[in-house]
Amino acid sequence: MTDTPRLVLIDGSSYLYRAFHALPPLTNDAGEPTGALFGVVNMLRATLKExxxxxxxxxxAPGKTFRDDLYPEYKANRAAMPDDLRAQLQPMCDIVNALGMTILRIEGVEADDVIGTLAVRAAEQGIDVTISTSDKDFAQLVRPGIALVNTMSGSRLDSESGVIDKFGVRPxxxxxxxxxxxDSVDNIPGVEKCGPKTAAKWLGEYGTLDNVIAHAEQIKGKIGENLRAALPRLPLNRTLTTIKTDVELEQGPTDLVLRDRHAGExxxxxxxxxxxxxxxxxxxxxAVVEDHAGSPAGVRNTAAGYARSGAPAEGVDPSLSAKGEYEAIxxxxxxxxxxxxxxxxxxxxxxxxxDSLDPMQANLIGLSLAAEPGRGAYLPLGHDYPGAPKxxxxTEALAALRTLFEDPTRKKMGQHxxxxxxxxxxxxxxxxxYADDTMLQSFVYNATATRHDMDSLAKRYLGYDTVRYEDVAGKGAKSIPFSQVSIEDAMRxxxxxxxxxxxxxxxxxPKVEAVSGLSHVYHEIEMPLVQVLERVEANGVMVDADELRRQSADLGKRMLAAQQKATELAGRTFNLDSPKQLGQLLFDELKLPALVKTPSGAPSTNEEALEAIADQHELPRVILEYRGLSKLRSTYTDKLPEMVNRDTGRVHTSYHQAGAATGRLASSDPNLQNIPIRTDDGRRIxxxxxAPEGRRIVACDYSQxxxxxxxxLSEDPSLLRAFESGADIHRATAAEVFGRPFDEVTHNERRAAKAINFxxxxxxxxxxLARQLNISRGEAQDYIALYFSRYxxxxxxxxxxxxxxxxxxxVETVFGRRLYLDNIHARNQGLRAGAERAAINAPMQGxxxxxxxxxxxxxxxxxADHRDRALMVLQVHDELVFEVETGFVDTLVNEARDxxxxxxxxxxxxxxDTGVGLNWDEAH
Structure with missing residues (x-):
């Protein structure tokens, strides 16, 4: 039996539809449809037995994806979801969650793209991947370490030969x-009268779609005419049918740990x-019973999809898990x-x-209030559906509430x-x-125990099922704005x-207050930071949209030039975004050495692999250039101008406190944490x-x-002396490790010491270390031994x-933040080693x-007394960025540095370190 960990990615949408159409219209005793649910549950049980x-x-996820933007007719022929199937969606999610599985819905892409990204990423990390699906499109992902399993039919596809046997072509x-x-299901028109056998025949003869297109004139008869007629749309077809493997995800493969099931639920x-x-x-x-298992709970308005109040969590006052009494004001x-x-x-x-997820543009529809557990009220202010109550x-209601909200003696609390x-x-x-936030209480108490949204917290800590947004506003194309939700439903x-x-x-x-360190982190760091971040977000940062558009145009030209150069170097066309096609070209045709392998042993085409062979052929360097330009354009220069707020003329990011377990802040919409700094193009962004006229950008950055x-933390005397003296720490380390006088340390010795330090x-x-310094493993081990002997x-x-x-x-930070390590006792050596590495780094990063x-x-x-003269506008890693009135710069620099x-x-x-300039790059 192998010790290799395994990731199962379940194509939930595929199985639900297939089960719905394959099984009879079953119902339970209450007349609720259960056929699709029955099929999916059996599939899930079979999966978990392994x-x-x-x-x-x-x-x-509901809403459009990038494919809809590329091709508005994409899936346009699909009928609306049958009501009997729609009724089974929430029960399905409830069961999946209770079984301990993570449910993923990512806006802007399809489930296929999320699965593809996680599958490729996991395989590269040495995790065996099983994609549980009945969708033929996934055959493009089959490779060593990635297999397809149709749990309903029992078939398995796990090799190139298997794909060839089934489809007549390679993955x-x-x-x-x-x-x-x-694809008629997705409303993608192909070549008329071209079925799988004809398509496979062409690809067998010409190898790629590009070569089929290039030889279209040589294909005779009516089918040749059909091919030539379809030529303009084939490149788009290829884009639409390509499963993305580079979706930005907050969770990686190892974040998808199978949790203990909730037996009571x-x-x-x-x-x-x-x-x-x-x-x-x-x-x-x-049977595993988690902390809130108990007798079956009562059901409240189940026909309408409202919450069920479950058995209380262990040690929790039962009244905190009971149904509440609510009213509309x-x-x-x-x-x-x-x-x-x-x-x-x-x-x-x-x-x-x-009516919006963007707080800088959202209109207030209503406000809810609670002063004691079990009783709440909803004050509707903007419901405008036909027949809505007065x-x-x-204006009068908010004026009356203003006194309460602005009273500094009265505590307010919220969730996020x-x-x-x-x-x-x-x-x-x-x-x-603003004294308490339950999202942050949960995060500080245990950052990794659960997600920190209200639904998850209520389930874990109260044993309570909340009413969900989609229960009252619907989902997808049939969703309605909250202003159109009936006040009765909105109240619930x-x-x-x-x-x-x-x-x-x-x-x-009480859980947070019971541990002094956690109490300190919560009250002295996280809670005061909430309103600081709110001000930073509201300040926003000014961007030069015209400059970004100029940069986009330039990046586009250079991408096109890189594509053309790559085609010339390859001697043929190929998809620069396809790792498989690139691998075949580099290693099979050009016979370049595969110096970097994926964990499964296949030649890698990632950045490290291309860098390793860039001195042997010009093509890898061109591919690296293309990838870098493409990422900058899609992530920043194209996107940022579209995110300028129409009212403020600024970009307003959102900071996330309850993201990384270490406490590091993250940002989104846009993500400003990852703007590159080490390349000319990144600095151009x-x-x-x-800064507006009359102001400057000031950047203040912690050094090392x-x-x-x-x-x-280590209290090592030599390391403490090096920092106290103010010397170059990497040069000082090199002097210690290599036994040289400080002034005689060579560039390569300092470089080696820096690599060891970090x-x-x-x-x-x-x-x-050996890979980073391009030295032997034995030599690297000697370096580390020398380092430890000196420190x-x-x-x-x-x-x-x-x-x-x-x-x-x-482990804990200096201030008492706890960082739990779930895999520290894992039987799998790789997981355990990863937890040990995190144990060392987490206290420092935290x-x-x-x-x-x-x-x-x-x-x-x-x-607070100078907001007319200076604003804090960004936090990025160890750096704070300010927008400052020109005459106030020196005062701000001195105060911020101190x-x-x-x-x-x-x-x-x-x-x-501090810097000042007309823009962020100048100030850095």
């Missing part, structure tokens, strides 16, 4: 086969839908009663309902409340004393949000981030902060940290994250 390490159930030719055939679901065999299996030996008398209730409370929970005057703070600010309310959904937030606070607060934290922080061993405190710190992780299951957050809080407090340097009292000084 005990994979990682599982994801992937379904299509890398499947895309071209589909492009020629077309499964018992309820299986009993409700009449799945007797599944229920019998559940009751058998080995429609009369002045009700409103006055609720105002009095809120005035009498020391704290209350709130939530806003809007609602209270918006930063969004709501934006919305209320844009409606004239500056919330003061919105008032519950405020109520459940208050309930979660009652459960999570930063030149488009500008993680290395300084390592010195602090590599050790990320758990890099001799093999990784024994670092070696002791690393071993001490590993031991702490093994004993406690977590402490660095805590330090810059504390610096932001301190600087924001000082800026506050950043004093954000933590380490054993070594914190140094801050």
């Amino acid at each position: 005990q994979p390490a990682y599982v994801a159930f992937v379904v299509d 890398d030719q499947i895309i071209d086969l589909l492009a020629l055939m077309g 499964l018992r309820e679901l299986y009993a409700r839908y009449g799945f007797k065999q599944a229920l019998k299996e559940l009751e058998g030996p080995g 429609l009369t002045p008398e009700q409103f006055d009663e609720w105002l009095e209730r809120l005035r009498a409370s020391e704290e209350f929970a709130f939530d806003t309902e809007t 609602q209270l005057d918006r 409340g930063k969004y709501d703070l934006h919305v209320l600010r844009r409606n004239g309310i500056e919330v003061r004393n 959904y919105a008032a519950e949000d405020a109520d459940v937030t208050l309930r979660l606070h009652r459960v999570l607060s 930063r030149q488009a981030f500008v 902060i993680e290395l300084r934290i390592m010195a602090h 590599g050790l922080m990320y758990g890099m061993g001799a093999f990784g 024994p405190g670092v070696r002791d710190f690393m071993e001490r940290t590993r031991q702490q992780a093994r004993e406690q299951g977590y 402490t660095a994250a805590d330090i810059i957050k504390l610096a932001m809080i301190s600087i924001d407090g000082w800026l 506050r950043m340097s004093r954000a933590a009292g380490l054993r070594v000084p914190l140094l801050v």
Whole structure:
């Protein structure tokens, strides 16, 4: 039996449709349709019997994808989802979640693209991948380490020969086969009268679609005429049928760990839908019951899809898991009663309902409130459907609430409340004393125990099933704006949000307060940061859209030139974005050496592999250039101008506190954390981030902060001395390791020392160091041994940290943030080694994250009296960026540098580099 971990990627949409059409229209005793659900549940049970390490159930997200933008008629012929099938979607998700599987829905792409990306990424990491699907399109992904399994029919496709036997072409030719055939299901017209045998014959003779196109004149008869008539649309067909393998995902393969199943919830679901065999299996030996399993829960409005109040989690007051009492505030008398209730409370929970996910543009539709668990109210302000009840005057209602929200003596709480703070600010309310956020309480308590959205938290900590947005507003093409949701339905959904937030606070607060370090991180770092980030996001940053468009045009020309150059070098056309075609060209035709392999042993065409052979042929360097240009254009120069807010003329990113377990902030819409800095093209993009007239951009960046934290944590005397002296740390390390006087250290010795300094922080061993420095593994091992002999405190710190992780299951930052390591005791050596590497790095990366957050809080407090002269506009890794009035620059630089340097009292000084310019690049 192999120890190689396995990832199963389930094509949920495919199986649900297939089961619906393959099985009779079954129903349970209540008359609810169950046929498709029955088929999917049996498939899931069969999958779990094989005990994979990682599982994801992937379904299509509502809304358009990039294919719809390329081809508006894409899937236009598909009928609307039958009502009987739609009714089974939520039960399916409930069962999948209860079985411990991660459900993935990614907007803008199809489930196929998510599966393709995860499959390729996992295979490259040495994880065996099984794609559970009945969709033939996935045959293009078959390769060593990636297999297709049709769980309903039992068939398996796991080799090139198997694909050839079934389709008549190799896996890398499947895309071209589909492009020629077309796909009636997806409304992609192919070559008329060209079936799979004809398409396979052409590809067998000419090899690729491009070569078929090039030889179209040689194909005789009516089918040749049909081919020539279809030539203009074939390149688009190929794009439409290509499964993307480079989707940006927040979760990687190893984040998809199969969780313990929720036996209590499964018992309820299986009993409700009449799945007797599944229920019998559940009751058998080995059933796993998580923290909220119990007697079957009562059902509330199940026909309408509303929440079920489940059995309470262990140790939780049962009243916190009971059904709530909610009302819609429609009369002045009700409103006055609720105002009095809120005035009498020391704290209350709130939530806003809007018509957009973008808080900088969302319109306020309503507001929910709760001052005690189990009771909530919804104040509708913008429901405008025909027949909607008269609602209270918006201006008067918000004016009355403003006094409460702006009262600094009364605590307010929310769930991911930063969004709501934006919305209320844009409606004239500056919330003061935002004291608690249940998303952040959960994140600080245990960042990896669960997702931190309300539905997941309610399920885990209360044993409570919430009403979901799609239950009241619908999904996909049939969804409606929240302003069109009936006030009665909106009340059930919105008032519950405020109520459940208050309930979660009652459960999570004692957990956080029980550990002094966690309490410190929550109260002194995360909660004060919420309103700081809200201000930074609201400030936004000015970008020069015209400059970005000029850069896009230039990148486009250079991409085209790179394509043409690559074609000349190859002697034929090929798809530059196809790793398979590129691999065949480089290694089979050009006979270049495959110096880098994927974990499965196949030649790699990733960046490292191309760099390794770039000195042997010009083509790899051209491909690298093309890829770099393409990424910059699609991610930044094309996208950023479209994201300029029409009201402010600025780009407003969103920062995420509950993302990385280490506490590092992430950003999205747009993601400004990954703008490159080390290339000329990347720096050009930063030149488009500008200051308005009369102002300057100021950048303040911590210098080598993680290395300084390592010195602090390890307490190694030599490392501490090097930082205290202010010397070049890499040169000082080289002098120690190689036994040379400081001034005689060579460039290569400093380079080696730098690689060791940073590599050790990320758990890099001799093999990784050897590859980075292009030396033998033995020589790299000698370097590391020399390093540890000169810095024994670092070696002791690393071993001490590993031991702490093994004993406690977590490590901590300097400030007490806990970083749990789920795989520290994994039987798989690779997973265990990865957890040990994370144990060493996490305290340093987490402490660095805590330090810059504390610096932001301190600087924001000082800026309160100077917001007309300076704004904090960006946080990127270890850097803070400001927009500052020209005459105020020196004051800001001195104050920011001082506050950043004093954000933590380490054993070594914190140094801050600063720069000033008309744009971000000049200031860096």
